[in-house]
Amino acid sequence: MPRSEPSKADQELIHHARAQGYAVSASQLERWRRRGLLPQPTRVYRGRHGTASVYPDGTSDLVCALARHSAPGRRSDDLALLAFFDGADVPEAALKLAIARAYFNSRHRHENVVAQAAACVPEGWESVLGKEYETAEAEARTELAKGGRAVRQMRINLRRLPDLAGAPQREVDERLVGVLVGLNRLRLPEDDHEFMADLSAALAFDCAQDDDDVFAVWEYAAISHSSQMARYEETSPEERFDLLLGMSREDLCDLRKEVRTAVxxxxxxxxxxxxxxxxxxxxxxxxxxxxxxxxxMSARQVQLGKVSLADRYFLSLGHLELCCLAAERSAGEIWQHPVGEGRAGFIARTTGLRHGT
Known part of the structure; x- marks a missing residue:
């Protein structure tokens, strides 16, 4: 609890928040300051009126954003990121720490799991298919094991193929692994018609979806394929961290705008x-x-030409569609088209209800 009455600057923040419909207390402001989510006010000399505490511009909007996303037990990092992507000016130190923890913690966990998957490859197999392929398969099987929204929806989409409609999940998953491997390779294997047919079915560009998980599928495909289209250059975690530390507030706001637009x-x-x-x-x-x-932030350093993140993802999805169409025309009659009979027909076909089984 505050040890004294809130300052005039704090009172102004509280009144502004309450006018916007957010019940903010002086003790809450103090907690946010202690956690680095609010800037410290500065003392400004007002001539014969003495000195006054003044917050930086944008602090009142930041308080509203923090209040809007505040919840019991919510972590400081999550609150900082939620307020930031809501458009608020989060203090730079707290914001960069939150971004770094979100990224490097996730990256570290993912790399450990991929390394474990890669270690399971039988000795001698790597020389047959190559290290690049084995790494892509480790990534693919890791994604399959995680069973995220994109993976679940791609599995559903693949079952639109006639030969997978009533197949056991094990068989569907092996085909799904093939799709994920192709998306995780350094270059898309466009000359593999079987892979391209499965990729086309998994992405389901050709039919309307009644489930928002299609967004996760397209996002996964866009991120993966945009890397395949770009110039490949490895960067170390240390280099990425240093790049983040050197980002100005203006740069971070520009990146936020690009990410929001892309999403x-x-x-x-x-x-x-x-x-x-x-x-x-x-x-x-x-x-x-x-x-x-x-x-x-890292990829745009080697991106050819001036292109935004949204353009990059849009172009990668458009290119995937074109690749699928080109592969279909090249394959001709051997191309396996998904069945687009709608939800009722799909349920009947895959459960055997149409045949009374």
């Missing part, structure tokens, strides 16, 4: 124009957006 455009496309903006008010979405920001 909103993909969400708008995934919902077939029904929702123009993605909901970044959930902690996992804010952490995911922070990881995208870190990846793009």
């Amino acid at each position: 909103d455009q993909m969400w708008h496309r995934a919902t077939w124009g029904l929702e123009p903006e993605a909901d970044l008010s959930r902690p996992w979405m804010a952490r995911h957006s922070a990881c995208m920001l870190m990846e793009w």
Whole structure:
């Protein structure tokens, strides 16, 4: 609890927040300051009126953003990221720490799991398919084991193929691994018609979806393929961390705008124009957006030409569609088209209800 009455500067913040519908207390302001989420006020000389505490511009909007996303037990890092992607000017130190923790913790866990998967490759196999392929397969099997939204939806999409409609999940998953391997390779294997047919079915560009998880599929594909289209250059975690530390507030705000635009455009496309903006008010979405920001912060250093993150993802999805169409025309009659009979027909076909089984 505050040891004395709130300062005039704090009272102004409290009154502004309450005018916007947020019940903020002096003790809450003190907690946020202690956690680095609010800047410290500075003393300003006012001539014969003495001195006064003054907060930087934008602090009142920051308080409203923190109040809007505050919840019991919510971590400081999540609150910083939620407020930041809501457009608030979060103190630089707290923001950079939150971005770094979200990105490097996730990256470290993922790399450990991938390394464990790669270690399971039988001795001698690596020389047959190559290290690059084995790394891509380790990534693919890691994604399959995690069973995220994109993986679950791609599995559903693959079952639209006639030969997988009633197949056991093990068989579907092996085909799904093939799709994920191709997306994780350094270059898309466009000359493999079987892979391209499965990729086309997994991405389901050709039919409307009634589930928002299609957004996760397209986002995964866009991120993966945009890396395949770009110039490949490895950077170390230390280099990425140093790059983040050197980012100015203006640079971070520019990156935020690019990430928001990219996420909103993909969400708008995934919902077939029904929702123009993605909901970044959930902690996992804010952490995911922070990881995208870190990846793009590094990737744009080697990106050929001036292109935004949204353009990069849009172009990668467009290129994937073109690749699938080109592979279909090249394959001709051997191309396996998904069955587009709708939800009722799909349920009947895959459960055997149509045949009374």
